[in-house]
Amino acid sequence: EVYKWITFKPQGAGDAQAVTTQWLVDEFAKRTGGKHEIEVFWGGSVAKTREIPDALAAGVGDFGDIITPYFPDAMPMNNAVGFFIPQPMGTLEVGQFLEKLHETYPQFKDELASQNLYAFGFRPLESYGLLCTKPVNTVKDLEGLRIRSYGFAYPKLIEALGATPVSIATSEAYEALQRSIIDCTPIGPALARGWKYDEVAKYYIDIPLGASFGHLLAMNLDSYNGMDDETKAIVDQLGKDYLVEYARVLDEDRARVGELWKGDLGVEVIEFPQDELLAVIDDAGIQAVRQEWIDKANAAGLPADEIVSNLKF
């Protein structure tokens, strides 16, 4: 059988996400002995980022990747990590954390199953810091800086750090950095290179914001249930192996970008004192964002405190 994979990612992107998606597709054909294969519909040609969950659930495709932070209300439990910025885990740990949550608490699978979806793998983002157009050594230096904000957690964090949150669309961030409309944007090295922001912002502030989650490697639940047990097992194992492969490629990418930064691109990496970041976590705004998730988790019958303990420094 030929399964359809609908993704927002352009094939030509050449980043860890695109490269490992192709790896997964090849591996699936290999492990099923050529009995099954996946055809990928790249670049949002069939469904754009915000359309993917609905399209996947209705059977437009069998596989797809869901950018979880876009759907905090539709899938609040699976957005756990996104409500906790900063948090101490890196890419691989966040992926394994999500795997464990799905194995331990049925609420995580149920939330997706109620939307006719099934997650067989997890793709966290890289660890984020701040890319700035000027050096930032302490929290004092952040005072009054304009930092790009998006989503539901960053605005409060940026305010707590004494900076001004500025909402700028991803594709405009380059010009915004270049023309000092913003001074900083939260991002990781690989992504900064991908968007070429490092051409115009030359200071990477290594402030441990943590690796955000990320993308669900999801299936249409009916398509999954329609597979024989052997194929199901292959898919599930592939999801686990994917995380390892993805983290490996991402690390390579980050190392490569690090070299480029030391060389021609001339981006200076500045260590930010971790205790100064941790000092603001008790800020009321940040805590309110976290409490929103805790309340929802408790309402869903989850031991929120136990889960949240993993997200504390």
Added chain:
Amino acid sequence: MSSLSIGMLGVVALFATILLGVNVMVALGLVGAFGLASLVGFKAATAILGTVFFDTTHSFHFSVIPLFLLMGFFAMRAGLGEDLFEATTKWLGNLRGGLAISTTLGAAAFGAASGSSVGTATVFTKLALPQMLDRGYDKSLASASIAIAGTLAVMIPPSALVVVYGILTDSSIGSLLIAGFIPGIVFSIVLCIAIWLTVFRNPKLAPLQHQHFTLREKLASLRLAGPLVLVIMVIVAGLYLGIFTPTEAGAIGAAFTFLLAIIRHRGLKGVELKKTLLETIRTSAMIFAILICALLFSKFLALSGVANAVGGYLTGLEVNRWVIVVLVSLIYLALGMMMDAPALLAITLPITHPVMMSLGFDPIWFGIFVVLLVEIGAVTPPVGINCFVVQAASEGRVRLEQIFRGLVPFVLAGFAMLILLCLFPQIALFLPETMK
């Protein structure tokens, strides 16, 4: 039936329904939706119908389209086009074909304030067509020169269509907008040459008018171009100083031309705000309806495998990459006859952009190249939106066939411009590379 043949059938159905007079958006949307239903089922097609309308329009980027249109309408109310036209006729009025040439140059300058090809064609039909016809210009030459001059507004920044390209391909919108500047100017010169050659071959098309202006009058007329120069300076300076982003430029331009319109009419009354706003939202609705329905069709085309097949065919060809450029151009010209520019971009870019990138072409260069291609499509029959607009705004002075007939030299000029872009890609790339 295989997916691929369903896809082919869909293409045929699309052409048939459009030719039978079904609204282009309905044809695209209906064939797209039924096509999807036949590929993946009714439920899945309904899910896509449920998301595509909201998700396409729930976008900060796309907000520039109504705002650029608003700016164009305010510029019209502020009389920017009228003033400019008056200034250029004083300088070029005595040249054979001078009125058509000054229309072209006026539209190019106006294009620096307007992002809409349709809007500019509307403005200059109102301003220039009566004057040209009164002075005995051939109807075909007069109307066609306006229809093609509208496309300059899309080449020269700001430009809603270039923004569409940037969004659809994830390219830098800032670079794209800057990149269009020199090609826009070069293309306006090429168009002037085309006019000059046309009237040189057949002088009867544009009778000479003996009307003398003193140098003093000529110099005084330059003052009239002042407001437009001001609009351009405000936008360029604002972008450069980091006061606003390219997306925000639409709002800034609209607000500024609104102020100019108020100053011109000494108050709000003459601005006809209500009428202007209604015109803006109707044109926006028309553009978005086409854009979204074209997306529906393009999803169907992608899922059927036709898109992948064409893309795979193009990338698989073991030929010189310029042969592929010619093939891609032919595809655009063929589809451009049938389709509207934003729709055409939305449908084809997922196929052609990766192909061109894999052949090593620059995304900014391809953006300008492809925008010129689809803008040529905006004047070619049977779906030549600029020609429709000129015809509608002419209040019965010209017929659609007359406009189409006059377009031959200008479409040839478009081809010449395409060749120039291929021979000298720096025309498009010089400015963005220098700005970096």
Added chain:
Amino acid sequence: MKNLERLRASYGVVLTQCGLLAGILTFAVMCLVVANALLRFIFNEPIAGTLELTESALPLMIFLSLALTQLKGEHIKVVLLTQHFPAPLQRFVKVIAMLLGALLFAWAAYAGWNMAMKSFAIGELERGSIRFPIWPVKFAVFFGLALLAIQFLLDAIYCAMGGKLAGDEAGEAQ
């Protein structure tokens, strides 16, 4: 026929009101974006939520004016072939075309209703520097699509009974 014309006219009044609302929104967005840029540049104080509000205003601007544009006959069509048809055939083709429009947008409205209800059920929020419920915008999309479907249906009936639609004159197809 008289009744139908009256119905069409009063429906047109509703559509014009919707269009005006869309126009006012466009103007408001213009003011908001300008104010945000200036305040950000001069006082380092951007207006929180400009991006989110603009983003959510656009669907309202578009879908409140979709049906009005059809009423005015401004959605693009091609009449190059059909204008040479004999009059009865021309009318027949036109009625079919309008019915197809009604079918597509009725289907889209149904789908839009499902999505809006789903959004309402989970209390979906637009989240950024400010937050507000997004489901009303989704209902507005449904509303605009439904208005357009109805306009197409009215046009189909009107045309079948011999009425002349806007944008049909002299082969123009703006």
